[in-house]
Amino acid sequence: MPAGIGYIAQVLDDHSIEYEYIDMRIDSSLRELRKRALHLAPGLIGFSMSSLNYKNTYRMISWIKEVSPFSKIVVGGHHATIFKEKVLEDCPDIDFAVISDGEKTILELCEGNVPYEATKGLVFREGEKIQFTGERAPVKNLDELAFPRYEKFNLNHYSRQIPIHSSRGCVHQCTFCPNKLLARAYRTRSVGNFMAEIEHWYEKGIRQFAIDDDNFTLNRERVLRICDEIERRNLTNLFLRCSNGIRADRVDRDLLARMKEIGVREVGFGVDGGNNDVLHFLKKGETIETIENAIKIACDLGFDVKLFFLVGSPHETKADIEDSIRLARKYPVARVNFNNPIPYPGTEMFEYVKEHHLFLIPPEEYLNQVAENESIPVFETPELVKRERVKILKQCHRVEKEVMRNTVYRMFSRFPVLAYLIRSMFIVGLFEKLFFESLFFRNIFERIRYRRIIKR
Secondary structure, eight states, X not given: OXXXXXXXXXXXXXXXXXXXXXXXXXXXXXXXXXXXXXXXXXXXXXXXXXXXXXXXXXXXXXXXXXXXXXXXXXXESXXXXXXXXXXXXXXXXXXXXXXXXXXXXXXXXXXXXSOGGGSTTEEEEETTEEEEOOOOXXXXXXXXXXXXXXXXXXXXXXXXXXXXXXXXXXXXXXXXOGGGGGOOOOEEOOHHHXXXXXXXXXXXXXXXXXXXXXXXXXXXXXXXXXXHHHHHTTOOSOEEEETTOOOGGGOOHHHHHHHHHTTEEEXXXXXXXXXHHHHHHTTOOSOHHHHHHHXXXXXXXXXXXXXXXXXXXXXXXXXXXXXXXXXXXXXXXXXXXXXXXOOOTTSHHXXXXXXXXXXXXXHHXXXXXXXXXXXXXXXXXXXXXXXXXXXHHHHHHHHHHHHHHHHHHHHTTTSHHHHHHHHHHHHTTHHHHHHHHOHHHHHHHHHHHHXXXXXX
């Protein structure tokens, strides 16, 4: 469920602005998109853009312009925020780009009461020129923004889980992360406002939520107040995920235990490197001892724990990656992800690779062709050349499957025959294909997990 688009849609709903929503990942073919654009002839068509596969978005926009030439095109998201005017330079069919927090900018654009040049956070065309009006001040009071109700979203196309955010922004300086390029200060919703969103969906029968903050546990006391409110409002049988990642240096046993009591069942840790040398180069600002201690505590408390690693960061050696693999295997974690590092333009990692002429694939190609879960390196280093990178990425992906296979086996250990069959299915990739690529089977799998964990 795309929460960012949900916030934009809610602004339109609240101001009686008609809109339709299409999720091209699951909802429609390009032919259907063109058909609906032709039928609706909207005044404005908006696209959320990621830097990954940005050229595919450009192609889609050009196709739409062919059938609906009088519709204005607006783009938003990380890619537009980072590149601003260049997005309109690269794609002549784009008319506007909305920068950073888009709720107020898109409203002014739709209502048409404010001149383009006076609409902060907007890139627009003025004749042959492309103008940027300057940054809009971040929304300081997030309670001003109505949380998404997804009125025009087909919720049956998504898993039975609602994404929620209690805060926006990040205070950390990791070299690989594009979030700090977005110039978004860390801001929080009030506890009452955040709880109102959970309660809204709880009354509709929803029990599973994904807390998608970048820094949910940054303020320990605030998290404890949220826990107290969940308990006070008697919101029982919740299944809360912090799988986007929480900082290991921002949790302790007491905090995690309290989170577990009120329904947090899954936590993710961005480990990224297996020892302090790698963490230092990545500017993580935490030690491997702190990270490992948090993992151990979370596993001891019975959380489903996810770990995220990078494989082959600048200065990282094969021995360093072996440290990551050892940590991934050391504890009964639910899942690990070993990601092929993709240097995003503007990040410190990107500038380092560029300055040292380490690219194997030009950025305009790898951003549109290579995924983080593939064994295709986009740069090499003296410590790890291309051939070694391919080999170790494949090894790490085998470890991912090993960890997941063990997790599934533990889940069904009370039923030995079924556990054996599932383990065998996993070896040939059938279980993974059925339960992680199919929404129908994934929902069944999630219901089994939910009931098992609630009973536990």
